Amino acid sequence: MKNPAICLFILVIFLFPRNRAIANSFTDTSLLAEKNRSHLRLNEVNIHAARHFEEEFHPGSEKWYKLDVGSVAVFTSNEIQNRVYYDADGRFQFAVKNYEEKLMSEELKKLIKRRFLGYTIQLVTEIMTDDQTIYKVHIKDRHTIKTVQVWGDQLKVTEDYVNAEL
16 A cells, blocks of 8 residues: 555554444445445546556456445455445555355465364455455354454454354
8 A cells, every 4th residue: 555544544443343333334335235325337437446446356347336435346256245445536445355265265264274173164354455465254163253353474353252043
């Protein structure tokens, strides 16, 4: 990222649980639907964002949405739900991918399975900036549901709940 303040903002939001509500409201595409926002036509998208998106992601089936702070491109590719965020000037901010265990890297899978024996992986959320990737891995066993955050070689449990399934 070109602006260290924005990078720090993103890391603070995703690394500290008390900021989870902010992060969820900023990245949750269901909010786009709830607010009945219609998607943007390509000629309404910032040219810098559109060019960057085409060079880096180029799926062709994306839908663009206007946000208060910029725009987001939403698309699915190879069973992976993707959202790519840009600021109001069309500068890339970060990308978010959601996918199942079968699509995660073997290295990440081994890291989680070795530390959390007996847990199954439910969902992986991958957050990518220009210079860092953070994973939020949602796991569960018979008794607990956890969210584990992985960045570099560090792991941190950010959510830990009692599994109330009967």
